[in-house]
Amino acid sequence: KIPTTLLHSLEGMSDLDWEKLLKLQCQDGSFLFSPSSTAFAFMQTRDNNCLEYLRNAVKSFNGGVPNVFPVDLFEHIWIVDRLQRLGISRYFEEEIKECLDYVHRYWTDKGICWARCSHVQDIDDTAMAFRLLRLHGYQVSADVFKNFEKEGEFFCFAGQSNQAVTGMFNLYRASQLAFSREEILKNAKEFSFNYLQSKQERDELIDKWIIMKDLPGEIGFALEIPWYASLPRVETRFYI
Numbered sequence: 001k002i003p004t005t006l007l008h009s010l011e012g013m014s015d016l017d018w019e020k021l022l023k024l025q026c027q028d029g030s031f032l033f034s035p036s037s038t039a040f041a042f043m044q045t046r047d048n049n050c051l052e053y054l055r056n057a058v059k060s061f062n063g064g065v066p067n068v069f070p071v072d073l074f075e076h077i078w079i080v081d082r083l084q085r086l087g088i089s090r091y092f093e094e095e096i097k098e099c100l101d102y103v104h105r106y107w108t109d110k111g112i113c114w115a116r117c118s119h120v121q122d123i124d125d126t127a128m129a130f131r132l133l134r135l136h137g138y139q140v141s142a143d144v145f146k147n148f149e150k151e152g153e154f155f156c157f158a159g160q161s162n163q164a165v166t167g168m169f170n171l172y173r174a175s176q177l178a179f180s181r182e183e184i185l186k187n188a189k190e191f192s193f194n195y196l197q198s199k200q201e202r203d204e205l206i207d208k209w210i211i212m213k214d215l216p217g218e219i220g221f222a223l224e225i226p227w228y229a230s231l232p233r234v235e236t237r238f239y240i
Contacts, residue, residue, distance in 0.1 A: 003119035005157060007032040008068075011040035018045050027117045028070075029053030035065040074114035076103050077128045087236035096136075103129050104138050110158070111144050123148045123156050127170035134177050142182040145171070149184065154191050165199060165207040168192045169219055176227040196223060 003024045010016065010031055022045065024031070029049030031037040035057050042050035057065045076099040083089040089096060106116040111126030126144060133140045147158045156167045168191075175189035196219055199205050205216040212218065221238055 002159060003032075004159065005032065005120060007120070008034040008037055010034075010037040016044070022047060024119060025049060026115075026119065028056075030069075032118070032120060033068050033070060033115045035069060036067065068114065070116075071114045073103055073106060073112050073116055073129070074125055076100075077125065077132055080132055081128060085236065085239045087233065100133060100136055100138065104133055104140075107133065107138075107140060109141070109144060110147050121147065121158060122167070123154065124164070124167040124170050127167070127174040131170070131174040131177055142178065142185045145174075145184050145188055149187070152187065152191065154188055163195065165196070165205055165215070165219070166210050168195045169222070172196060173222065173227065193223065 006013070007021075007024060008031070010021070018041070021031075021041070025041075025047075026033065029038070029047075029051075030053045031041055031050075035054060038050050038053055041047065042054065054065075057069045060069070080089070080096050080099050083092055083096065103112070106112060107129065108121070111121035111123070112118070112129055113120055113122045113125055123145070126148070130140050130142075130144065145154070148154050148156070154163070154168070154171060156162055156164050171188050172192035175185045175192060178185035178189070196205070200216070200220060200223070203216075205219050207215065218239070221235070
């Protein structure tokens with residue numbers, strides 16, 4: 001009844017109610033943008049929307065498919081973030097505006113995930129998009145993070161109970177762009193800071209979802225020097 005990340009891995013399950021599951025299908029015909037999950041669904045249901053999604057994926061990758069497709073929102077926000085952190089965003093102002101216009105077009109009150117028009121939203125992509133959109137003058141409400149909060153804690157996916165280092169790191173970065181009286185961002189900042197500091201003390205600043213040269217060093221720098229006190233050129237030098 002409620003879409004979750006399990007839609008991405010249907011091929012590992014049995015005794016599924018396909019009549020109900022087909023109601024949770026994405027607009028592009030996939031099950032949470034997973035070719036393998038969608039292929040399994042097609043084998044079980046012969047649904048034409050699944051088939052069209054799979055044909056499009058195979059065509060897009062010249063006969064093969066990645067484990068996730070598409071990842072358009074993820075691509076747009078992370079490209080902008082990397083250009084800014086490398087200190088070269090001034091050379092790509094037009095492209096950055098196009099990227100952020102695209103992300104804002106698919107922004108929802110519940111947040112976003114790695115691809116447009118998803119039934120499932122995640123805090124990692126939502127926090128990154130929120131920070132970039134607000135920095136560039138787009139109107140986005142901090143109330144979006146209420147979807148990922150429960151009893152004072154913040155989670156990677158609404159309705160779930162897991163946290164991840166990069167998700168909490170991007171939440172911490174986003175929380176520093178709070179306006180007055182945005183209590184949800186104040187709470188998010190306190191929670192994410194404590195979470196990251198605890199992971200740092202236990203030498204657990206690792207995340208299977210991202211490959212970075214020095215994630216512990218990057219997080220350590222951010223915890224020591226808040227965004228409002230950082231110097232862009234110094235941060236760029238460190239990031240490089």
